[in-house]
Amino acid sequence: xxxxxxxGGKVGRxxxxxxxxxxxxxxxxxxxxxxAWSINNELGEVALLGDGAEIHVQRAAGMSRAEVVVAxxxxxxxxxAVAQTAQTRFNVGKVIARINDPRxxxxxxxxxxHFTISATTAIVNAIEQEVSAGLTRLTQLRSxxxxxxxxxxxxxxxxxxxxxRELNLPPxxxxxxxxxxxxxxxxxxxxxxxxxxxxIIAVTQPQHESALRxxxxxxx
Amino acid sequence: MRVVIMGCGRLGSTLARELxxxxxxxxxxxxxxxxxxxxxxxxQGATIVGSGEDVEVQEAAGVPGADIFLALANGDNRxxxxxQIAKHIHHAPRVVARIYDPERADIYRQLGINVVNPTTILxxxxxxxxxxxxxxxxxxx
Numbered sequence: 001x002x003x004x005x006x007x008g009g010k011v012g013r014x015x016x017x018x019x020x021x022x023x024x025x026x027x028x029x030x031x032x033x034x035x036a037w038s039i040n041n042e043l044g045e046v047a048l049l050g051d052g053a054e055i056h057v058q059r060a061a062g063m064s065r066a067e068v069v070v071a072x073x074x075x076x077x078x079x080x081a082v083a084q085t086a087q088t089r090f091n092v093g094k095v096i097a098r099i100n101d102p103r104x105x106x107x108x109x110x111x112x113x114h115f116t117i118s119a120t121t122a123i124v125n126a127i128e129q130e131v132s133a134g135l136t137r138l139t140q141l142r143s144x145x146x147x148x149x150x151x152x153x154x155x156x157x158x159x160x161x162x163x164x165r166e167l168n169l170p171p172x173x174x175x176x177x178x179x180x181x182x183x184x185x186x187x188x189x190x191x192x193x194x195x196x197x198x199x200i201i202a203v204t205q206p207q208h209e210s211a212l213r214x215x216x217x218x219x220x
Numbered sequence: 221m222r223v224v225i226m227g228c229g230r231l232g233s234t235l236a237r238e239l240x241x242x243x244x245x246x247x248x249x250x251x252x253x254x255x256x257x258x259x260x261x262x263x264q265g266a267t268i269v270g271s272g273e274d275v276e277v278q279e280a281a282g283v284p285g286a287d288i289f290l291a292l293a294n295g296d297n298r299x300x301x302x303x304q305i306a307k308h309i310h311h312a313p314r315v316v317a318r319i320y321d322p323e324r325a326d327i328y329r330q331l332g333i334n335v336v337n338p339t340t341i342l343x344x345x346x347x348x349x350x351x352x353x354x355x356x357x358x359x360x361x
Contacts, residue, residue: 053297055323077273077297081324084300088327103275107301110308 004029004066006052006082007073008039011098011119015070016043027061053081055089063090072098072117080104083113114143135213138201145205146172149212155196157218165190170204170211177201222286224249224312226272226302227293231318233258235290240265247281250293273302275309284310291317296324303333 001024005012008030016028020043028043029052030036036047050057052073063069069092071082079097086092099105099118108116138148153159159167164175178186179199186192194200194216204212213219221244225232228250237260240246246265249272250256256267270277272293283289289306291299296319303315316334319325325337 055321075297077295077301080301080304081297084331085324085327088330089323101274106275106309107305111304 001067002065003068004061004063005070005072008035008047009074012072013039016046029057029061053078055085058085063092066092068094070096074100076100076104135209146203147206149202149204149209151200151213151216153194153196153198153200154217157216159194159216160196162194164188164192168215170208173202173204173208173212175200175202221288222282223288224281224283224286225290225292228255228258232292236265237263249277249281273298273305275305278305278310283312286312287314289315296321300328
């Protein structure tokens, strides 16, 4: 697969390294000459020097034959510009955009970019997970109204000892995976019993998040 | 009309002063507070220091509820992002972006944005000034 990565910082270079190892053809567009040189030094001649938001640079990178374009510079306005030109001008099938400021997630979504990566959001989610027994939204499932959520069952939750059938689950909600305290995963059926400290991965809709949290953690 | 202008350089400040004198309600956003020196002392409008492509700075500048949002900063990427936030998140009824790159100007036009492309305009004006009636290629449209 031909993959163009715009932005050769830590994120872009790391992605390039892994994708090359997986056997993909990769081009990293980087506007800083020293960084581009250092990437070529490490990964072979994969870096193209230039501003990846410029169409002549995108053309030089062969964007019209790219199957995937990853916009992962440190500037959201550049990532948006790359994503929009890749899609509108070069008809790239899959465009992945990095979001540096989580407040910009709204505009990327509004413009139809659902494949986004946000380190800040990931870190905040991880912290939330550590400090609360509540529900963590893992990801939105493509552009559907469904999300993947993760919950940890507290020791005193009313759900402890109940079977899945007995839980008061909201509509449009499925428990997809139960990870036991010893890290053993289990695909739950109606008769699976919920234990304290179970980690539960569920598919639900945003409007049912709080009902799901109440059903499993007892917190409202 | 309520007009919010992003970018208080030569163009942004000129428009801000003109529209202010004409009685419009003008707010100017710039990342650099010193840029507001381009405005005259009798400027009645508001000034806000911040990034015009920041959804919250736009809110503070009153883009929700504004009639017109003009993105006249120096970067194409910033202007393009700012007008799309104004249009799609704050629902500004009329947005205009200055985009220097003619090819990208076309792309944003396709995406439904009013774009002013100084490069094409100046290209035509320079050709007209240089060749006058003797324009050889006939490419002025």
